[in-house]
Amino acid sequence: MKRNVAIIGGGQTFHAARRHDVDQAEMVNEAVRAALNDARMTMDEIDLVILGNMEFFEGTHMTDCWLVHGTGAYGKQGLKITTGGTVGATAVVTAAHHVASGLFPRVLCIGFEKQEEGDTGAILSGVAHPLWGRSLAGAAVGYFAMMGSSYMAAWGATEEHSAMVAVKARQNARKNKYAHLKLDIGIEDVLNSRMLSWPIRMLDMCPASNGACAMILADEKTAKARCKKPVWIRAMDTAHNEQFELDWRDVKTTRPIFSRTCAKRIYRKLGVQKPSEYFDVFEVYEPATWSELVWYEDLGLCAPGEGFRLIEKGVTEIGGAIPVNPSGGVLSTNCIGASAMLRVWEAALQIRGDAGEHQVPKDVRRALTTAYGGTNWTVMTALSRTLDD
Amino acid sequence: MATKIQEPISIPMTVSVPYRFAAGSYLTKCLIGLRDHGTLFAVECPKCKRVQLPPRIVCATCHVRNERWVELGLEGTLVAFTIMYLPLTDPTTGKPHNPPFVYGTVRLDGATSVLDHFINVEPDLEKIRVGMRCRMILRPQAERIGDLSDILYFDPIPG
Incomplete structure:
Protein backbone atom coordinates (compact mmCIF):
# COMPACT_ATOMS: atom_id res chain seq x y z
CA MET A 1 0.00 0.00 0.00
CA LYS A 2 1.18 3.54 -0.68
CA ARG A 3 0.60 4.65 2.89
CA ASN A 4 0.70 2.21 5.78
CA VAL A 5 -2.46 1.72 7.84
CA ALA A 6 -2.64 0.24 11.34
CA ILE A 7 -5.35 -0.96 13.68
CA ILE A 8 -4.63 1.04 16.82
CA GLY A 9 -7.61 -0.07 18.90
CA GLY A 10 -10.79 -2.02 18.97
CA GLY A 11 -13.51 -3.53 21.07
CA GLN A 12 -16.63 -5.63 21.05
CA THR A 13 -19.78 -6.23 23.05
CA PHE A 14 -20.64 -9.44 24.81
CA HIS A 15 -22.69 -11.30 22.19
CA ALA A 16 -26.04 -12.82 23.06
CA ALA A 17 -29.41 -13.92 21.70
CA ARG A 18 -31.26 -11.39 23.85
CA ARG A 19 -30.32 -7.78 24.49
CA HIS A 20 -33.59 -6.18 25.51
CA ASP A 21 -31.66 -4.12 28.03
CA VAL A 22 -30.28 -1.82 25.31
CA ASP A 23 -31.53 -0.26 22.09
CA GLN A 24 -29.43 -0.38 18.93
CA ALA A 25 -27.58 2.88 19.64
CA GLU A 26 -26.80 1.84 23.21
CA MET A 27 -25.46 -1.51 22.04
CA VAL A 28 -23.31 0.09 19.31
CA ASN A 29 -22.01 2.58 21.85
CA GLU A 30 -20.71 -0.24 24.07
CA ALA A 31 -18.36 -1.31 21.26
CA VAL A 32 -17.41 2.27 20.34
CA ARG A 33 -16.45 3.05 23.94
CA ALA A 34 -14.48 -0.17 24.21
CA ALA A 35 -12.55 0.73 21.05
CA LEU A 36 -11.85 4.31 22.18
CA ASN A 37 -10.69 3.06 25.59
CA ASP A 38 -8.46 0.45 23.97
CA ALA A 39 -6.87 3.12 21.74
CA ARG A 40 -6.81 5.65 24.63
CA MET A 41 -8.58 8.18 22.40
CA THR A 42 -11.62 10.40 22.56
CA MET A 43 -14.25 10.91 19.91
CA ASP A 44 -12.82 14.39 19.21
CA GLU A 45 -9.76 12.73 17.71
CA ILE A 46 -11.73 10.72 15.15
CA ASP A 47 -11.81 12.19 11.62
CA LEU A 48 -14.34 9.87 9.99
CA VAL A 49 -16.92 7.29 11.12
CA ILE A 50 -17.94 4.31 9.03
CA LEU A 51 -20.96 2.31 10.18
CA GLY A 52 -21.98 -1.07 8.81
CA ASN A 53 -25.05 -3.24 9.24
CA MET A 54 -27.65 -4.85 7.00
CA GLU A 55 -30.50 -2.69 5.81
CA PHE A 56 -33.82 -3.65 7.38
CA PHE A 57 -32.52 -6.65 9.37
CA GLU A 58 -33.79 -4.74 12.41
CA GLY A 59 -36.66 -3.14 10.51
CA THR A 60 -34.70 0.10 10.18
CA HIS A 61 -32.92 1.95 7.40
CA MET A 62 -30.13 4.56 7.38
CA THR A 63 -28.79 3.58 10.76
CA ASP A 64 -25.86 5.95 10.13
CA CYS A 65 -28.35 8.78 10.71
CA TRP A 66 -30.40 7.66 13.62
CA LEU A 67 -27.71 5.84 15.63
CA VAL A 68 -25.47 8.91 15.46
CA HIS A 69 -25.42 9.40 19.23
CA GLY A 70 -24.26 5.81 19.67
CA THR A 71 -21.64 5.85 16.93
CA GLY A 72 -20.20 9.24 17.86
CA ALA A 73 -20.55 10.46 14.28
CA TYR A 74 -22.45 13.65 15.13
CA GLY A 75 -21.10 16.49 13.00
CA LYS A 76 -18.39 14.27 11.53
CA GLN A 77 -17.75 12.93 8.07
CA GLY A 78 -18.89 9.39 7.54
CA LEU A 79 -20.68 6.82 5.50
CA LYS A 80 -22.73 3.66 5.76
CA ILE A 81 -21.83 0.18 4.49
CA THR A 82 -24.27 -2.61 3.62
CA THR A 83 -22.71 -5.60 1.88
CA GLY A 84 -24.29 -8.72 3.35
CA GLY A 85 -22.11 -10.91 5.55
CA THR A 86 -19.05 -8.97 4.45
CA VAL A 87 -20.38 -5.73 6.01
CA GLY A 88 -17.86 -5.61 8.86
CA ALA A 89 -14.89 -6.44 6.63
CA THR A 90 -16.01 -3.94 4.00
CA ALA A 91 -16.21 -1.31 6.74
CA VAL A 92 -12.60 -2.09 7.67
CA VAL A 93 -11.48 -1.98 4.03
CA THR A 94 -13.31 1.32 3.53
CA ALA A 95 -11.72 2.75 6.67
CA ALA A 96 -8.29 1.55 5.52
CA HIS A 97 -8.75 3.14 2.08
CA GLY A 111 -20.23 -3.16 12.53
CA PHE A 112 -23.34 -4.30 14.37
CA GLU A 113 -26.50 -6.34 14.14
CA LYS A 114 -29.33 -6.83 16.57
CA GLN A 115 -30.73 -9.95 14.98
CA GLU A 116 -33.47 -10.54 17.53
CA GLU A 117 -35.28 -7.41 16.38
CA GLY A 118 -36.02 -8.54 12.84
CA ASP A 119 -36.57 -11.44 10.47
CA THR A 120 -33.21 -11.96 8.85
CA GLY A 121 -34.42 -14.89 6.73
CA ALA A 122 -37.32 -12.92 5.29
CA ILE A 123 -35.17 -9.90 4.45
CA LEU A 124 -32.47 -12.15 3.00
CA SER A 125 -34.98 -13.56 0.52
CA GLY A 126 -34.60 -10.21 -1.24
CA VAL A 127 -31.08 -11.29 -2.16
CA ALA A 128 -32.57 -13.80 -4.57
CA HIS A 129 -33.96 -12.85 -7.98
CA PRO A 130 -37.73 -12.32 -7.55
CA LEU A 131 -38.61 -14.51 -10.53
CA TRP A 132 -35.63 -16.82 -10.54
CA GLY A 133 -34.97 -18.40 -7.16
CA ARG A 134 -36.79 -16.36 -4.58
CA SER A 135 -39.55 -18.89 -4.05
CA LEU A 136 -36.96 -21.26 -2.52
CA ALA A 137 -35.00 -18.53 -0.77
CA GLY A 138 -35.34 -17.35 2.78
CA ALA A 139 -32.75 -19.33 4.65
CA ALA A 140 -28.99 -19.59 4.27
CA VAL A 141 -29.24 -23.08 5.73
CA GLY A 142 -30.48 -24.63 2.46
CA TYR A 143 -27.56 -23.18 0.56
CA PHE A 144 -25.00 -24.54 3.01
CA ALA A 145 -26.81 -27.88 3.02
CA MET A 146 -26.28 -28.11 -0.73
CA MET A 147 -22.63 -27.22 -0.22
CA GLY A 148 -22.44 -30.11 2.26
CA SER A 149 -24.14 -32.62 -0.04
CA SER A 150 -21.88 -31.63 -2.91
CA TYR A 151 -18.80 -31.83 -0.66
CA MET A 152 -19.61 -35.31 0.62
CA ALA A 153 -20.41 -36.63 -2.86
CA ALA A 154 -17.24 -35.11 -4.32
CA TRP A 155 -14.65 -36.02 -1.70
CA GLY A 156 -16.08 -38.81 0.45
CA ALA A 157 -16.28 -36.80 3.67
CA THR A 158 -18.95 -37.73 6.22
CA GLU A 159 -21.25 -35.90 8.60
CA GLU A 160 -18.75 -36.70 11.37
CA HIS A 161 -16.28 -34.35 9.70
CA SER A 162 -18.64 -31.41 9.76
CA ALA A 163 -19.47 -32.29 13.37
CA MET A 164 -15.75 -31.98 14.21
CA VAL A 165 -15.85 -28.39 12.95
CA ALA A 166 -18.93 -27.71 15.10
CA VAL A 167 -17.19 -29.08 18.19
CA LYS A 168 -13.95 -27.16 17.57
CA ALA A 169 -15.85 -23.87 17.17
CA ARG A 170 -17.89 -24.19 20.37
CA GLN A 171 -14.99 -25.52 22.44
CA ASN A 172 -12.88 -22.54 21.26
CA ALA A 173 -15.80 -20.21 22.07
CA ARG A 174 -15.71 -21.46 25.67
CA LYS A 175 -12.31 -19.76 25.93
CA ASN A 176 -13.62 -16.50 24.42
CA LYS A 177 -15.50 -14.47 27.02
CA TYR A 178 -17.33 -12.42 24.38
CA ALA A 179 -18.64 -15.40 22.32
CA HIS A 180 -22.33 -16.24 22.15
CA LEU A 181 -22.48 -20.06 21.99
CA LYS A 182 -20.06 -21.47 24.53
CA LEU A 183 -20.97 -25.13 24.44
CA ASP A 184 -19.17 -28.04 26.00
CA ILE A 185 -20.18 -30.47 23.27
CA GLY A 186 -18.79 -33.52 21.49
CA ILE A 187 -19.37 -35.09 18.07
CA GLU A 188 -22.34 -37.15 19.29
CA ASP A 189 -24.09 -34.00 20.51
CA VAL A 190 -23.80 -32.49 17.04
CA LEU A 191 -25.00 -35.65 15.29
CA ASN A 192 -27.93 -35.89 17.71
CA SER A 193 -28.96 -32.26 17.32
CA ARG A 194 -32.11 -31.47 15.33
CA MET A 195 -31.89 -31.88 11.55
CA LEU A 196 -32.61 -28.56 9.85
CA SER A 197 -31.77 -29.25 6.23
CA TRP A 198 -29.84 -32.43 5.53
CA PRO A 199 -26.87 -32.61 6.10
CA ILE A 200 -27.05 -29.46 8.28
CA ARG A 201 -28.11 -29.96 11.89
CA MET A 202 -28.79 -27.31 14.50
CA LEU A 203 -25.21 -27.44 15.80
CA ASP A 204 -23.81 -27.20 12.25
CA MET A 205 -25.24 -23.68 11.96
CA CYS A 206 -24.34 -20.28 13.41
CA PRO A 207 -26.64 -18.67 15.99
CA ALA A 208 -28.58 -15.42 15.53
CA SER A 209 -26.65 -13.03 17.77
CA ASN A 210 -26.89 -9.44 18.91
CA GLY A 211 -23.65 -7.56 19.11
CA ALA A 212 -21.25 -4.95 17.80
CA CYS A 213 -17.56 -4.53 17.06
CA ALA A 214 -15.62 -1.31 16.52
CA MET A 215 -12.06 -0.61 15.42
CA ILE A 216 -9.90 2.47 15.05
CA LEU A 217 -7.55 2.63 12.07
CA ALA A 218 -4.79 5.20 11.78
CA ASP A 219 -1.92 6.31 9.61
CA GLU A 220 1.66 5.33 10.37
CA LYS A 221 2.51 8.58 12.14
CA THR A 222 -0.44 8.35 14.55
CA ALA A 223 0.04 4.61 15.05
CA LYS A 224 3.69 4.95 15.99
CA ALA A 225 3.08 7.96 18.24
CA ARG A 226 -0.03 6.70 20.00
CA CYS A 227 -0.09 2.92 20.01
CA LYS A 228 2.18 0.41 21.75
CA LYS A 229 0.99 -2.54 19.68
CA PRO A 230 -0.27 -1.38 16.29
CA VAL A 231 -1.39 -4.17 13.97
CA TRP A 232 -0.67 -3.40 10.33
CA ILE A 233 -3.07 -4.00 7.48
CA ARG A 234 -0.78 -5.42 4.81
CA ALA A 235 -3.18 -6.29 2.02
CA MET A 236 -6.89 -6.35 1.26
CA ASP A 237 -8.80 -7.81 -1.63
CA THR A 238 -12.38 -8.41 -2.65
CA ALA A 239 -13.92 -10.49 -5.44
CA HIS A 240 -17.47 -10.97 -6.68
CA ASN A 241 -19.10 -13.96 -8.28
CA GLU A 242 -22.00 -13.69 -10.67
CA GLN A 243 -25.55 -14.08 -9.40
CA PHE A 244 -27.11 -17.34 -10.70
CA GLU A 245 -23.80 -19.06 -11.37
CA LEU A 246 -22.41 -22.06 -9.60
CA ASP A 247 -20.03 -21.57 -6.76
CA TRP A 248 -19.69 -23.81 -3.73
CA ARG A 249 -22.79 -25.81 -4.57
CA ASP A 250 -20.45 -27.67 -6.92
CA VAL A 251 -17.25 -28.00 -4.91
CA LYS A 252 -15.54 -29.62 -7.88
CA THR A 253 -16.10 -26.63 -10.15
CA THR A 254 -12.95 -25.60 -11.96
CA ARG A 255 -14.32 -22.23 -12.99
CA PRO A 256 -12.67 -19.35 -11.13
CA ILE A 257 -14.94 -18.46 -8.21
CA PHE A 258 -14.77 -15.50 -5.86
CA SER A 259 -13.06 -17.16 -2.88
CA ARG A 260 -10.22 -18.74 -4.84
CA THR A 261 -9.79 -15.67 -7.07
CA CYS A 262 -9.51 -13.43 -4.04
CA ALA A 263 -7.04 -15.71 -2.24
CA LYS A 264 -4.86 -15.96 -5.33
CA ARG A 265 -4.74 -12.18 -5.71
CA ILE A 266 -3.98 -11.40 -2.07
CA TYR A 267 -1.23 -14.07 -2.02
CA ARG A 268 0.29 -12.55 -5.15
CA LYS A 269 0.28 -9.08 -3.57
CA LEU A 270 2.12 -10.41 -0.51
CA GLY A 271 4.36 -12.90 -2.31
CA VAL A 272 2.87 -15.83 -0.39
CA GLN A 273 4.05 -19.22 -1.62
CA LYS A 274 2.66 -21.47 1.12
CA PRO A 275 -0.22 -19.82 3.00
CA SER A 276 -0.22 -22.41 5.79
CA GLU A 277 3.35 -21.40 6.64
CA TYR A 278 3.18 -17.71 5.79
CA PHE A 279 0.22 -16.99 8.11
CA ASP A 280 0.24 -17.98 11.77
CA VAL A 281 -3.51 -17.87 12.31
CA PHE A 282 -6.69 -17.66 10.21
CA GLU A 283 -10.09 -16.22 11.07
CA VAL A 284 -12.51 -17.37 8.37
CA TYR A 285 -16.19 -16.65 7.84
CA GLU A 286 -18.02 -19.94 8.48
CA PRO A 287 -21.77 -19.58 9.10
CA ALA A 288 -21.98 -23.38 8.65
CA THR A 289 -19.54 -26.20 9.39
CA TRP A 290 -19.12 -27.23 5.77
CA SER A 291 -17.99 -23.77 4.76
CA GLU A 292 -14.95 -24.00 7.05
CA LEU A 293 -13.83 -27.19 5.27
CA VAL A 294 -14.29 -25.49 1.91
CA TRP A 295 -12.33 -22.44 3.12
CA TYR A 296 -9.35 -24.69 3.99
CA GLU A 297 -9.26 -25.75 0.35
CA ASP A 298 -10.06 -22.41 -1.27
CA LEU A 299 -7.34 -20.74 0.83
CA GLY A 300 -4.87 -23.39 -0.25
CA LEU A 301 -4.21 -24.71 3.26
CA CYS A 302 -4.50 -28.15 1.68
CA ALA A 303 -5.26 -29.64 -1.74
CA PRO A 304 -8.86 -29.66 -3.04
CA GLY A 305 -10.77 -32.51 -1.43
CA GLU A 306 -8.50 -32.71 1.62
CA GLY A 307 -10.10 -30.12 3.89
CA PHE A 308 -11.83 -32.76 5.98
CA ARG A 309 -8.47 -34.45 6.60
CA LEU A 310 -7.22 -31.25 8.29
CA ILE A 311 -10.04 -31.23 10.82
CA GLU A 312 -9.69 -34.99 11.30
CA LYS A 313 -6.02 -34.58 12.23
CA GLY A 314 -6.65 -31.59 14.50
CA VAL A 315 -4.34 -29.40 12.41
CA THR A 316 -6.66 -26.38 12.74
CA GLU A 317 -7.16 -26.54 16.52
CA ILE A 318 -5.89 -23.61 18.65
CA GLY A 319 -2.73 -25.57 19.37
CA GLY A 320 -2.46 -27.07 15.87
CA ALA A 321 -0.03 -26.20 13.09
CA ILE A 322 -2.64 -24.05 11.26
CA PRO A 323 -5.02 -22.55 13.86
CA VAL A 324 -8.35 -21.57 12.29
CA ASN A 325 -10.94 -19.55 14.22
CA PRO A 326 -9.54 -19.75 17.75
CA SER A 327 -12.27 -17.23 18.65
CA GLY A 328 -15.04 -19.76 17.97
CA GLY A 329 -15.83 -18.03 14.69
CA VAL A 330 -19.18 -17.24 13.14
CA LEU A 331 -20.44 -20.67 14.21
CA SER A 332 -20.34 -19.40 17.79
CA THR A 333 -21.24 -15.73 17.25
CA ASN A 334 -23.12 -14.25 14.31
CA CYS A 335 -24.18 -10.65 14.73
CA ILE A 336 -24.10 -10.28 10.96
CA GLY A 337 -22.90 -6.69 10.47
CA ALA A 338 -20.21 -7.26 13.09
CA SER A 339 -19.24 -10.85 12.19
CA ALA A 340 -16.75 -10.03 9.45
CA MET A 341 -15.18 -7.23 11.53
CA LEU A 342 -14.84 -9.66 14.43
CA ARG A 343 -12.69 -11.85 12.18
CA VAL A 344 -10.30 -8.91 11.65
CA TRP A 345 -10.41 -7.78 15.28
CA GLU A 346 -9.87 -11.30 16.63
CA ALA A 347 -6.90 -11.71 14.27
CA ALA A 348 -5.52 -8.37 15.50
CA LEU A 349 -5.88 -9.55 19.12
CA GLN A 350 -3.94 -12.70 18.26
CA ILE A 351 -1.12 -10.62 16.73
CA ARG A 352 -1.06 -8.33 19.79
CA GLY A 353 -1.03 -11.36 22.06
CA ASP A 354 -4.17 -10.02 23.75
CA ALA A 355 -6.65 -12.79 22.90
CA GLY A 356 -6.59 -14.10 26.46
CA GLU A 357 -7.64 -17.70 26.97
CA HIS A 358 -8.05 -18.33 23.25
CA GLN A 359 -4.61 -16.94 22.36
CA VAL A 360 -2.89 -19.48 20.11
CA PRO A 361 0.25 -20.83 21.78
CA LYS A 362 2.63 -20.18 18.88
CA ASP A 363 4.11 -16.79 18.03
CA VAL A 364 1.60 -14.93 15.85
CA ARG A 365 3.14 -12.43 13.44
CA ARG A 366 0.77 -12.68 10.49
CA ALA A 367 -2.93 -13.42 10.12
CA LEU A 368 -5.44 -13.77 7.30
CA THR A 369 -9.17 -13.10 7.63
CA THR A 370 -12.05 -13.77 5.25
CA ALA A 371 -15.70 -12.85 4.92
CA TYR A 372 -18.50 -13.51 2.55
CA GLY A 373 -21.56 -11.58 1.63
CA GLY A 374 -24.59 -13.25 0.28
CA THR A 375 -22.71 -16.29 -0.83
CA ASN A 376 -21.21 -14.70 -3.83
CA TRP A 377 -18.43 -12.43 -2.81
CA THR A 378 -15.60 -12.23 -0.37
CA VAL A 379 -13.38 -9.72 1.38
CA MET A 380 -9.95 -10.79 2.64
CA THR A 381 -7.67 -8.84 4.93
CA ALA A 382 -4.06 -9.72 5.80
CA LEU A 383 -2.51 -8.36 9.02
CA SER A 384 0.99 -8.32 10.49
CA ARG A 385 2.75 -7.37 13.70
CA THR A 386 5.48 -5.28 12.07
CA LEU A 387 5.98 -3.63 8.72
CA ASP A 388 8.83 -6.07 8.07
CA ASP A 389 6.60 -9.14 8.45
CA MET B 1 -41.58 1.85 49.00
CA ALA B 2 -40.38 -1.35 47.31
CA THR B 3 -38.82 -0.84 43.90
CA LYS B 4 -40.37 -3.02 41.24
CA ILE B 5 -37.98 -4.23 38.52
CA GLN B 6 -39.35 -3.12 35.17
CA GLU B 7 -39.27 -5.36 32.11
CA PRO B 8 -37.71 -3.44 29.19
CA ILE B 9 -40.28 -2.42 26.59
CA SER B 10 -40.10 -4.36 23.31
CA ILE B 11 -42.87 -3.87 20.74
CA PRO B 12 -43.68 -6.41 17.99
CA MET B 13 -44.37 -4.87 14.58
CA THR B 14 -44.97 -6.11 11.02
CA VAL B 15 -44.06 -4.38 7.80
CA SER B 16 -45.54 -5.62 4.55
CA VAL B 17 -44.31 -4.08 1.34
CA PRO B 18 -45.78 -4.43 -2.17
CA TYR B 19 -43.31 -4.81 -5.04
CA ARG B 20 -43.49 -4.91 -8.83
CA PHE B 21 -40.54 -6.39 -10.66
CA ALA B 22 -39.73 -5.75 -14.34
CA ALA B 23 -38.15 -8.88 -15.80
CA GLY B 24 -36.55 -7.08 -18.76
CA SER B 25 -36.56 -8.11 -22.41
CA TYR B 26 -34.30 -11.18 -22.14
CA LEU B 27 -35.99 -12.85 -19.18
CA THR B 28 -39.41 -11.94 -20.59
CA LYS B 29 -38.63 -13.83 -23.79
CA CYS B 30 -37.53 -16.86 -21.75
CA LEU B 31 -40.54 -16.83 -19.43
CA ILE B 32 -43.05 -16.34 -22.25
CA GLY B 33 -41.51 -19.37 -23.98
CA LEU B 34 -41.90 -21.37 -20.78
CA ARG B 35 -45.47 -20.19 -20.24
CA ASP B 36 -46.83 -20.47 -23.78
CA HIS B 37 -44.77 -23.22 -25.38
CA GLY B 38 -43.13 -25.18 -22.56
CA THR B 39 -39.67 -24.33 -23.92
CA LEU B 40 -36.63 -23.08 -22.09
CA PHE B 41 -34.23 -20.72 -23.87
CA ALA B 42 -30.80 -19.65 -22.62
CA VAL B 43 -28.26 -17.31 -24.20
CA GLU B 44 -24.72 -18.11 -25.26
CA CYS B 45 -21.85 -15.66 -24.89
CA PRO B 46 -20.12 -15.09 -28.25
CA LYS B 47 -16.74 -14.97 -26.51
CA CYS B 48 -16.60 -17.51 -23.65
CA LYS B 49 -19.46 -19.67 -25.02
CA ARG B 50 -21.06 -20.04 -21.57
CA VAL B 51 -24.74 -20.94 -21.99
CA GLN B 52 -26.41 -18.72 -19.41
CA LEU B 53 -29.69 -19.21 -17.57
CA PRO B 54 -31.66 -17.10 -16.84
CA PRO B 55 -30.80 -15.37 -20.11
CA ARG B 56 -29.24 -11.95 -19.63
CA ILE B 57 -28.20 -9.23 -22.00
CA VAL B 58 -24.53 -9.00 -21.02
CA CYS B 59 -22.04 -11.74 -20.19
CA ALA B 60 -20.70 -10.86 -16.74
CA THR B 61 -17.31 -12.39 -17.45
CA CYS B 62 -16.67 -10.99 -20.92
CA HIS B 63 -18.78 -7.77 -20.87
CA VAL B 64 -20.11 -8.47 -24.34
CA ARG B 65 -23.72 -8.63 -25.54
CA ASN B 66 -25.25 -12.10 -25.50
CA GLU B 67 -27.10 -12.50 -28.78
CA ARG B 68 -27.40 -16.20 -29.61
CA TRP B 69 -30.43 -17.95 -28.13
CA VAL B 70 -30.11 -21.67 -27.37
CA GLU B 71 -33.05 -23.94 -26.67
CA LEU B 72 -32.31 -26.28 -23.79
CA GLY B 73 -33.80 -29.72 -23.28
CA LEU B 74 -35.79 -30.32 -20.13
CA GLU B 75 -33.41 -32.96 -18.75
CA GLY B 76 -30.37 -32.45 -16.57
CA THR B 77 -28.15 -33.70 -13.75
CA LEU B 78 -28.46 -33.09 -10.01
CA VAL B 79 -25.40 -31.17 -8.75
CA ALA B 80 -26.34 -30.79 -5.06
CA PHE B 81 -29.46 -31.22 -2.94
CA THR B 82 -30.92 -30.97 0.52
CA ILE B 83 -33.84 -32.43 2.44
CA MET B 84 -35.41 -29.40 4.09
CA TYR B 85 -36.99 -29.98 7.51
CA LEU B 86 -37.70 -26.35 8.36
CA PRO B 87 -41.18 -24.94 7.70
CA LEU B 88 -39.90 -22.30 5.27
CA THR B 89 -42.31 -19.80 3.82
CA ASP B 90 -42.30 -19.16 0.08
CA PRO B 91 -41.41 -15.43 0.07
CA THR B 92 -43.15 -14.93 -3.26
CA THR B 93 -46.54 -16.23 -2.05
CA GLY B 94 -46.37 -16.07 1.74
CA LYS B 95 -47.44 -19.73 1.84
CA PRO B 96 -45.44 -22.33 3.73
CA HIS B 97 -43.57 -25.08 1.92
CA ASN B 98 -44.51 -28.43 3.38
CA PRO B 99 -41.49 -30.03 5.12
CA PRO B 100 -39.77 -32.35 4.75
CA PHE B 101 -39.20 -31.72 1.07
CA VAL B 102 -36.28 -32.12 -1.31
CA TYR B 103 -34.82 -29.40 -3.45
CA GLY B 104 -31.63 -29.20 -5.36
CA THR B 105 -29.45 -27.64 -8.00
CA VAL B 106 -29.81 -29.06 -11.50
CA ARG B 107 -27.60 -28.43 -14.49
CA LEU B 108 -29.75 -28.78 -17.59
CA ASP B 109 -28.08 -30.50 -20.52
CA GLY B 110 -26.28 -27.95 -22.65
CA ALA B 111 -26.35 -25.21 -19.99
CA THR B 112 -23.39 -23.80 -18.11
CA SER B 113 -25.71 -22.34 -15.46
CA VAL B 114 -27.76 -24.27 -12.95
CA LEU B 115 -31.30 -24.02 -11.69
CA ASP B 116 -32.58 -24.58 -8.14
CA HIS B 117 -35.94 -26.32 -7.83
CA PHE B 118 -37.93 -29.01 -6.04
CA ILE B 119 -36.96 -32.62 -6.68
CA ASN B 120 -39.94 -34.94 -6.74
CA VAL B 121 -38.56 -37.77 -4.59
CA GLU B 122 -39.32 -38.99 -1.10
CA PRO B 123 -37.10 -37.42 1.57
CA ASP B 124 -35.04 -40.58 1.76
CA LEU B 125 -31.27 -40.58 1.23
CA GLU B 126 -31.52 -43.98 -0.45
CA LYS B 127 -33.52 -42.39 -3.25
CA ILE B 128 -31.49 -39.26 -3.95
CA ARG B 129 -27.91 -38.84 -5.05
CA VAL B 130 -25.68 -36.20 -6.55
CA GLY B 131 -25.27 -37.02 -10.24
CA MET B 132 -28.84 -38.34 -10.56
CA ARG B 133 -30.53 -37.60 -13.90
CA CYS B 134 -33.82 -35.74 -13.78
CA ARG B 135 -36.47 -34.19 -15.98
CA MET B 136 -38.31 -30.89 -15.58
CA ILE B 137 -42.07 -31.21 -15.15
CA LEU B 138 -44.23 -28.18 -16.00
CA ARG B 139 -47.70 -27.22 -14.89
CA PRO B 140 -50.50 -27.73 -17.41
CA GLN B 141 -50.32 -24.86 -19.89
CA ALA B 142 -53.56 -23.22 -18.77
CA GLU B 143 -52.16 -22.82 -15.22
CA ARG B 144 -48.81 -21.25 -16.16
CA ILE B 145 -48.22 -17.62 -15.29
CA GLY B 146 -44.73 -16.90 -16.60
CA ASP B 147 -42.38 -17.48 -13.68
CA LEU B 148 -40.43 -20.38 -12.21
CA SER B 149 -43.54 -21.68 -10.47
CA ASP B 150 -44.55 -22.86 -13.94
CA ILE B 151 -42.01 -25.59 -13.25
CA LEU B 152 -43.57 -27.96 -10.72
CA TYR B 153 -40.41 -29.92 -9.93
CA PHE B 154 -37.79 -32.23 -11.40
CA ASP B 155 -38.68 -35.91 -11.66
CA PRO B 156 -35.85 -38.40 -11.27
CA ILE B 157 -35.19 -40.39 -14.46
CA PRO B 158 -34.92 -44.07 -13.49
CA GLY B 159 -31.64 -45.86 -14.21
Missing part, protein backbone atom coordinates in the same frame (compact mmCIF):
# COMPACT_ATOMS: atom_id res chain seq x y z
CA HIS A 98 -9.71 6.44 3.69
CA VAL A 99 -6.64 6.39 5.94
CA ALA A 100 -4.41 5.33 3.04
CA SER A 101 -5.74 8.24 0.97
CA GLY A 102 -3.96 10.57 3.36
CA LEU A 103 -7.14 12.57 3.94
CA PHE A 104 -8.32 10.91 7.18
CA PRO A 105 -5.55 9.99 9.66
CA ARG A 106 -7.89 8.44 12.29
CA VAL A 107 -10.99 6.51 11.25
CA LEU A 108 -13.50 4.68 13.42
CA CYS A 109 -15.31 1.75 11.81
CA ILE A 110 -18.23 -0.06 13.38
